[in-house]
Amino acid sequence: QVQLVESGGGLVQAGASLRLSCAVSGLTFSRYTMGWFRQAPGKEREFVAGISWSGSTTRFADSVKGRFTISRDNAENTVNLHMNSLNAEDTAVYYCAADLQSLQFSVPSRYEFWGQGTQVTVSS
Secondary structure, three states, rough: OOOOEEEOOEEEEEOOEEEEEEEEOOOOOOEEEEEEEEEOOOOOEEEEEOOOOOOOOEOOOOOOOOOEEEEEEOOOOOOEEEEEOOOHHEEEEEEEEEEEEEOOOOOOHHHOEEOOEEEEEOOO
């Protein structure tokens, strides 16, 4: 069965960095666009970053541009979200998701598979 397992979340101070990882199994990873979304308490799930199946195309939400990067390793079936200069507004549960070959990175309904999420808390 398909599994997406996020890791790397935690409690950090403002200005710190974190790297989230998502390990994927049960599908042909190299065929899937991968995305990161987040959901803060009382808010809707929002797009954070996406990467195409080859890694050649990436997209970021305006709120994280210049601070976050996304990468993938198709040999290891993993996708990473590198987060720098974290602030309190980045506090949320972060989810990775897989979308078969679509480049509509920011549209949650395009993603077929989701992980369970990992909590990121940034103290100010």
